[in-house]
Amino acid sequence: MTTAQGARARARIEVTSSIKDEARRQLAAEGAAKLSLRAVARELGMVSSALYRYFPSRDDLLTALIIDAYDSLGEAAESAHAAVADTPSLRRWVTVCEAVREWALAHPHEYALIYGSPVPGYKAPDTTVPAASRVGLLLMGIVRDAHRSVGVARIPVPAELRPEAERLAADIAPDLPAEVAVALASAWAQVYGLVGFELFGQFNRVIEDRETFFRYAVSRIGHEVGLVFPEKEGQEGKEVKGEKEK
Numbered sequence: 001m002t003t004a005q006g007a008r009a010r011a012r013i014e015v016t017s018s019i020k021d022e023a024r025r026q027l028a029a030e031g032a033a034k035l036s037l038r039a040v041a042r043e044l045g046m047v048s049s050a051l052y053r054y055f056p057s058r059d060d061l062l063t064a065l066i067i068d069a070y071d072s073l074g075e076a077a078e079s080a081h082a083a084v085a086d087t088p089s090l091r092r093w094v095t096v097c098e099a100v101r102e103w104a105l106a107h108p109h110e111y112a113l114i115y116g117s118p119v120p121g122y123k124a125p126d127t128t129v130p131a132a133s134r135v136g137l138l139l140m141g142i143v144r145d146a147h148r149s150v151g152v153a154r155i156p157v158p159a160e161l162r163p164e165a166e167r168l169a170a171d172i173a174p175d176l177p178a179e180v181a182v183a184l185a186s187a188w189a190q191v192y193g194l195v196g197f198e199l200f201g202q203f204n205r206v207i208e209d210r211e212t213f214f215r216y217a218v219s220r221i222g223h224e225v226g227l228v229f230p231e232k233e234g235q236e237g238k239e240v241k242g243e244k245e246k
Contacts, residue, residue, distance in 0.1 A: 031112075067131045071134070072107065100192075143227065153227075186224070
């Protein structure tokens with residue numbers, strides 16, 4: 001890359017960052033449904049035609065913001081998990097869930113963009129999936145580690161749910177029992193439901209100590225996905241696993 005090319009690349013990165021920063025300010029003030037490329041361009045002192053060279057449409061800009069938000073959330077969860085990676089599975093589970101909550105409280109408008117009401121006329125493309133999957137894969141990995149070491153409890157599912165549980169397990173976690181896979185899907189909805197209730201005001205005048213309540217709630221959810229056994233190393237852990245699976 002020549003010096004001139006490097007300078008153009010840096011300039012493009014800087015302008016792209018400025019566009020996204022202004023778009024985030026508009027999200028905070030007006031909401032995603034009212035995001036406008038013309039308004040962003042106007043606030044940045046750009047002509048609309050110049051902005052379209054960076055983001056051809058509103059949906060392209062929304063997609064970039066959504067991927068950034070998912071990646072930021074994923075990085076926060078992964079960083080928190082790395083600090084407790086050698087601790088029991090339930091503590092790792094709770095730590096990741098608390099990191100999700102903390103990120104949401106610090107970035108309410110970005111959380112609303114990815115987990116709030118759908119934006120009219122917008123359909124997220126498949127390019128958002130890898131970033132959107134980061135937290136879910138992290139939580140699934142915690143359960144998988146427990147399954148491979150001390151084991152996980154299997155809460156029976158109703159007979160009418162068994163076909164769906166087996167289909168879900170085959171799709172997202174073929175190495176986990178069907179009971180655990182369906183419990184993970186339920187847990188995913190519950191964790192984000194708890195965060196959304198707090199963030200969007202449904203807990204007002206109901207739950208006062210929300211941090212302690214959240215920790216308790218996600219611990220219970222961890223139990224429901226099977227993280228109920230003490231962590232042990234070596235042969236002792238193998239014996240505990242064998243007892244549970246009889």
